Amino acid sequence: MPIESSAPPQHLDELLALLRENFAALSPQFQGGARYLLDHPQEIPILSMRKIAVDAGVQPATLVRLAQFLGFEGWQGLRELFVEAFRGGPQPYAKRAKKLVRDSGSSRLLAEMLDTQHRNLDLTGANNAESMPRAADLLSAAPNVYIAGFRSCYPIAFTFQYIYRLFRSSAHLIRGDAGTLEMELRALAPKDAVVVVSFAPYSQEIIRVASAAKQAGCRIVALTDSTVAPIALEADCTLLFSVDSPSFFPSITAGVAVVEALVEQLLAKKGKGAIKALELAEGQLHQTGAYVQARHG
Structure with missing residues (x-):
């Protein structure tokens, strides 16, 4: 795994391959951030670092340290690889469905479930x-x-x-x-x-x-x-x-x-x-x- 002074990956494929290859050796906090980068690359260019951290279940500072560990000066340098890879490509898939709302009516619950399944199938395809x-x-x-x-x-x-x-x-x-x-x-x-x-x-x-x-x-x-x-x-x-x-x-x-x-x-x-x-x-x-x-x- 590269250390903080190493040259960072130059392309998104290189970054993702590096994360997969070395995932088991990462700390639990870094694994949380790396898992999100690997599984949701289409969301990195459009979400804030804070929102990504929330969805990944880590602190924003963890994402910064992970980027530095990979050889980047900070989060923005890592994020730019995702931006470049997806620039001009298809629009990202919709975000995850909202959490269950206790006071929602049955028709609302059914609509949410079906909408989520549509997105699941699109992403899976x-x-x-x-x-x-x-x-x-x-x-x-x-x-x-x-x-x-x-x-x-x-x-x-x-x-x-x-x-x-x-x-x-x-x-x-x-x-x-x-x-x-x-x-x-x-x-x-x-x-x-x-x-x-x-x-x-x-x-x-x-x-x-x-x-x-x-x-x-x-x-x-x-x-x-x-x-x-x-x-x-x-x-x-x-x-x-x-x-x-x-x-x-x-x-x-x-x-x-x-x-x-x-x-x-x-x-x-x-x-x-x-x-x-x-x-x-x-x-x-x-x-x-x-x-x-x-x-x-």
């Missing part, structure tokens, strides 16, 4: 335009794909495995039922791919899955809320989804959208083979009575 095809290539090349997500992330992982398995039998869900997580992780082998899903606060189980995948020589795809999430720091590919919500609990809507989009690309890559497998799966489901038969007449 912008963040994954380049990484989504890489993730599809990585998973398509793997002999087996394992998917893990625990607690509130379980629906995301289950949705991905359920849909993907309709045309790929070698897609497996890691569940860890009845304390069997370690037994399931023994199946991981080199060249397999492991998809890990989590957002802050990150579960201990997902860290264990990611560590086991790395030790086994698997490729790792992280679906998470931050480029410096524990599961993202050593992942081969990271897909980001926004969890903003005006309610009391983070939203998983954008996470489900990410896995649906990823399955769409995986199906397209496999082509006719996927269509044949999908037709077979649908036929079997109907024949075994999985669906209610439509009544005629």
Whole structure:
């Protein structure tokens, strides 16, 4: 990591790469500021340093010291890299939704929630335009794909495995039922791919899955809320989804959208083979009575 007298990064990509590479070695205060810079670069040119500090959960002086630690004279020098990168580009996405207002009416609450989900999806789409095809290539090349997500992330992982398995039998869900997580992780082998899903606060189980995948020589795809999430720091590919919500609990809507989009690309890559497998799966489901038969007449 550069020291205060070092020459500062000259381009935004260089700065962001430096922060990702050295994030684990930063102090907790610096990590708070660095996380915001990495995850919300589009907001740095338009927000005041004080507002950024509030959103990042740090003191304004921390941002100044972080900039100096990176070799800048002060915050303005660091901020200028973001301004230059976004000058002439698309307009930044809307700010996060306002906090829940106790006296708001039900129609207001619904409008806030839907508006936030729209922004979550817009931001998620912008963040994954380049990484989504890489993730599809990585998973398509793997002999087996394992998917893990625990607690509130379980629906995301289950949705991905359920849909993907309709045309790929070698897609497996890691569940860890009845304390069997370690037994399931023994199946991981080199060249397999492991998809890990989590957002802050990150579960201990997902860290264990990611560590086991790395030790086994698997490729790792992280679906998470931050480029410096524990599961993202050593992942081969990271897909980001926004969890903003005006309610009391983070939203998983954008996470489900990410896995649906990823399955769409995986199906397209496999082509006719996927269509044949999908037709077979649908036929079997109907024949075994999985669906209610439509009544005629």
